Amino acid sequence: MAKELSNKNSNDISVTDLITSATVRIETFGKNGGTGTGFFFDFDPQTPETLDSLVIVTNCHVVDGVQNGQFTLTKKDQNGEQINTEHLTIFLEDFQSHWINHPDDEVDLCILPIKSIKHLIKEDFFYGAFDSSHIPTKQEIENLCAIEEIIMVGYPENIWDDHNNKPIVRKGITATSPRLPYLGYDEFLIDAACFPGSSGSPIIIYNIGQYMDRNENHYFVKYRIILLGILYEGPQYTAEGEIERVPIKKKKIVKTQLPINLGAAINGSKILDFAERLQ
Incomplete structure (x- = not known):
């Protein structure tokens, strides 16, 4: 297995840069608030430009019982290069409702389809994604x-x-x-x-x-x-x-x-x- 992580960014990117751009820090607020980790996964890496098959994966217990939450994305420039110091914070009300739980309730996994919140992402962002x-x-x-x-x-x-x-x-x-x-x-x-x-x-x-x-x-x-x-x-x-x-x-x-x-x-x-x- 030597395939690069999928992305819709510049082609001249090292695999380690993509790995360290594949995660997002999840911050939640309120009684059950805290922080956790999510990462990008693309179910159809052949069509990265649409973002329709791109999701964030995390554990159900990270988002369970949470009213509001947010995560941070890295902006990219016109050449597809990441702008490390410029970020987009995506804040979601009713945070838990945006996530889809695993079909088996015993599996502590859930996903957030990017296409469901694409209207909230006002600028292009840089990412690496597993597939x-x-x-x-x-x-x-x-x-x-x-x-x-x-x-x-x-x-x-x-x-x-x-x-x-x-x-x-x-x-x-x-x-x-x-x-x-x-x-x-x-x-x-x-x-x-x-x-x-x-x-x-x-x-x-x-x-x-x-x-x-x-x-x-x-x-x-x-x-x-x-x-x-x-x-x-x-x-x-x-x-x-x-x-x-x-x-x-x-x-x-x-x-x-x-x-x-x-x-x-x-x-x-x-x-x-x-x-x-x-x-």
């Missing part, structure tokens, strides 16, 4: 190693480069095999620093130059991008000595909770279940 080519097939999953290096892109503890509208990139490994459904669910664990605000972060396998599969076959590539999953919760160690699994949306927590650098991620393939709901 179905970045989601591994069953055969590609079977070829993955039990331990893979991953990166996670998002806004941990509401830390971000607000001057340039850029996220924070973290690095880790798969803590459970991506080939096996953790606890019987379509998810896996990662070993990475997962803090509040990271909910909705894309979990990406990003290899440069070379990689090896589970059968020790060696591949030389320019790069490999796999959208392996979406972070949605992380076990926390409480001051009382208990371990709990909690959503990692930014919010006030009464208990003293300490991250143990593990996170649970939903398989990236679950995004494809939204296709029919976009019709």
